[in-house]
Amino acid sequence: MEMLQHIELVTGPDPKGTIIWMHxxxxxxxxxxxxxxxxxxxxxxxxxxxxxxxxxxAVTINNNQVMRAWYDIVPDGQSLDFARKPDEAGIRESQKAVEVLIEREKKRGVPADKIILAGFSQGGAIALQTGLRHAEGLAGIAALSTYLAIPDALAKEASAANRRTPIFMVHGTQDPVIPVALADASRKTLEAAGYPVQWTTYPMPHSVCAEEVEALGEWIAAKFRSRILLA
Known part of the structure; x- marks a missing residue:
């Protein structure tokens, strides 16, 4: 598979870890x-x-308008509960594309356990989809304002290597795009399966807030500090 076009940013020489962040x-x-x-x-x-x-x-829910999307969203009949009709083909295609980026990082000398997958909304769904199924243990998954895209397949497809991978999951209580109830249901599914989830809600719409960014930065630093010191 061809590598996705992307932007790279480093915070210092000789990076010790990588964060792959989906929009x-x-x-x-x-x-x-x-x-x-x-x-x-x-x-x-x-x-x-x-x-x-x-x-x-083309995204069905947006009148088939062509835009950058990790998968199609199709409304479910009379409701807008798009999670009931997941675009499994598109989701799995994007999962494979992120796997290509992970493999490239490993070839650069960054092992899987020093890679975090992060994403917002659709991007967060792909971070969860890929991270929970990756064959090697990752440093963590940051799932922002998102949900499990194919929850019914998780039990069968989950990777044993990532059963204890830390998950940072946040959502806005005023989110009109992805209801907090959908995100909370995904969180409960993950916790019931034994995943360690750090779950927080904020009084915000479908966005990020300063408190969330602060908490995410602290979480990222803690995950990399522990793994680099143990290396």
Whole structure:
């Protein structure tokens, strides 16, 4: 599979870890680049951030408008509960594309256990989809304002290597795009399966807030500090 176009940003020489960060529907890789400078990361923690661009595709729920999307979203009959009719082909295609980026990092000398998958909305769904199924243990998964895209397949497809991978999961209580109830149901599914989930809600819409960025930065720093010291 051809590698996704992407943006790279390093916070220092000789990065010790990598964060692959997927954007939301209709955005692109540039969307979360500015957040790097806002994360409270230690100055001596050199990381590589990779922000891939999803390929353009027609999105059914948006009147078939072509935009960057990790998968199609099809409304479920009379409701907008798009999670009931997941675009499994598109989801799995994007999963494979992220796997290509992971393999490239491993070839660069960054092992899987020093890679975090992160994403917002659709991008967060792909971070969970890929991370929970990756054959080697990852440093963590950051799932922002998102949900499990194919929850019914998780039990069968989950990787034993990532059963204890830490998951940072946050959502807005005022989110009109992805209801907090859907995210909470995904969180409960993960916890019931034994995954360690750090779950927080904030009084925000479908977005990120300063408190969330602060908490995410601390979580990232803690995950890499522990793994680098043990290396």
């Amino acid at each position: 939301g529907l209709g955005a692109d890789g540039w969307d979360f680049v500015p957040i790097v400078r806002e994360l409270p990361l230690p100055e001596d923690l050199a990381l590589r951030f990779i922000f891939p661009h999803a390929p353009p595709r």
